Amino acid sequence: MTASRVCALSELEQDAALRVEVDGVAICVVRDSNDEVHAIGDVCTHGDISLAEGFVEGETIECWAHGSAFSLTTGKPLNLPAYEPVPVFAVTIDGDDVLIDPAVKKEI
Structure with missing residues (x-):
């Protein structure tokens, strides 16, 4: 696969x-307070x-339903009730385009 805008x-x-959603994969894209862009499951x-x-x-990012917070950089849950991490994807910025390839997990 290649990265998609x-x-x-x-x-x-x-x-x-x-x-x-990219190639059937639901992705949460976040621009944090430091202006960095993250992509997690x-x-x-x-x-x-x-x-x-x-x-x-x-x-x-905190789930509104049960309060579990996840690291945008590692995908790891920071508190219960979640205990499994979410995937973290590599993000490429090309000019004003945000590109993500769901087949490429970010190196942590």
Whole structure:
């Protein structure tokens, strides 16, 4: 697979998340308070809840349903009830385009 354009960088609000789908994979794209763009699996590992509907703070996103927070850099849960990590994908910025290939996991 090759990286697909998922949105424009200018479409991503700071400290907010956007749900996209690439090749059938649901991905949560986040622009954090440091202006870095992250891409993680969109489904909370505790329940079938979209993380893009959650709350972004610093380098974490919190599931709105049960309160589990996940690291945007590692995908690891930072508190219960979730205990399984979500996948983290490599992000490429090309001009104003945000590109993600769901087959390429980010090296942690």
